[in-house]
Amino acid sequence: MIDPQDITGLVLAGGLGSRMGGVDKGLQHFRGQPLALHALRRLQPQVGATLLNANRNLAVYAAFGAPVWPDVVTDFPGPLAGFLTGLQQCETEWLLTVPCDSPLFPCDLAQRLAQAAQVAQVDIAVAAAPETDDATGTTVLRRQPVFCLMRARLQGSLHAYLHEGGRKIGTWLAQHPCTVAAFDQPGDDVLAFANANTLAELRTLEYGVSSP
Numbered sequence: 218m219i220d221p222q223d224i225t226g227l228v229l230a231g232g233l234g235s236r237m238g239g240v241d242k243g244l245q246h247f248r249g250q251p252l253a254l255h256a257l258r259r260l261q262p263q264v265g266a267t268l269l270n271a272n273r274n275l276a277v278y279a280a281f282g283a284p285v286w287p288d289v290v291t292d293f294p295g296p297l298a299g300f301l302t303g304l305q306q307c308e309t310e311w312l313l314t315v316p317c318d319s320p321l322f323p324c325d326l327a328q329r330l331a332q333a334a335q336v337a338q339v340d341i342a343v344a345a346a347p348e349t350d351d352a353t354g355t356t357v358l359r360r361q362p363v364f365c366l367m368r369a370r371l372q373g374s375l376h377a378y379l380h381e382g383g384r385k386i387g388t389w390l391a392q393h394p395c396t397v398a399a400f401d402q403p404g405d406d407v408l409a410f411a412n413a414n415t416l417a418e419l420r421t422l423e424y425g426v427s428s429p
Contacts, residue, residue: 219331222265223310226327227303228256229296229363230317231272231288236414241273243317245416247423252413253317254281260315263327268306270299295384296363297375304372313366319412320422322364323405329398330366337396340368345397346410358399361410362386 230243230253237245243253250258253269261267269285271278278285286306288298296316303312311334313327323329326344334342344364347356363386371393378389400409413419 219311219335220265221263221327221331224264224327224331224366225303225307225309225312225369226260226264226267227299227307227312227314228253228260228267228269228283228317229299229314230256230278231270231299231302232296237416240416241271242413243271244274244277245413245419247320247413247419251281252320252419253278255320256315256317256322257281257283259320259322259324260313260327263324264313265309268303270302290379295386297379297384297386297389300365300367300386301372301375301379304367304369304375307369310369311366312369314363316363316412318414318419319364319410321406321408321411323400323409326364327366329400330364333396333398334366337394339394339396340371341390341393341395342366342398343390343395344400344410346400346405347407358397358401360387360397362390364410365390 244251247255267283269278269283272287275285286302289302290298330342344361345358348359349356413422
């Protein structure tokens with residue numbers, strides 16, 4: 218099995234927060250602490266080392282106690298910029314990424330992704346969770362690719378993809394053998410991968426009701 222000490226965890230907090238009115242999303246509070254700090258503390262017991270990816274308020278993020286690295290590519294090209302930043306700074310064989318705006322992600326995320334990667338003998342494992350299709354009302358298993366466990370040796374591949382103008386996570390993942398860890402077992406939180414794109418969605422996740 219992949220040893221948790223061989224995994225570096227990366228909290229992605231480098232986005233523009235456009236749908237939150239341009240605020241620094243990682244610094245918005247959830248249950249009394251900033252989202253990025255909440256994610257960091259949830260991730261730390263699962264991995265050997267942790268990093269933060271942020272592009273604003275770097276001194277504030279540094280106070281959380283993990284190394285902070287801004288995007289190594291400019292113009293905010295999305296989560297893949299954070300992926301590449303983490304891969305460049307990662308000193309372990311594996312990197313696990315989580316977004317700062319999904320505060321309820323599983324406490325066994327690293328373990329289950331590592332198991333999936335080990336069983337399939339691949340370099341990438343992503344989470345998948347049930348989601349209801351609004352059009353049909355049926356439940357489907359949807360990939361959550363920002364929750365991604367990847368080998369550090371993929372740095373060159375991702376650098377080339379971004380240099381060529383690529384921006385979509387799915388397109389880059391499709392270049393490599395990839396497996397899925399399904400979080401659809403009894404006891405799995407149905408909100409584990411729910412993300413807060415707006416302040417109203419954040420309050421809903423926090424209190425279980427919509428904001429007035």
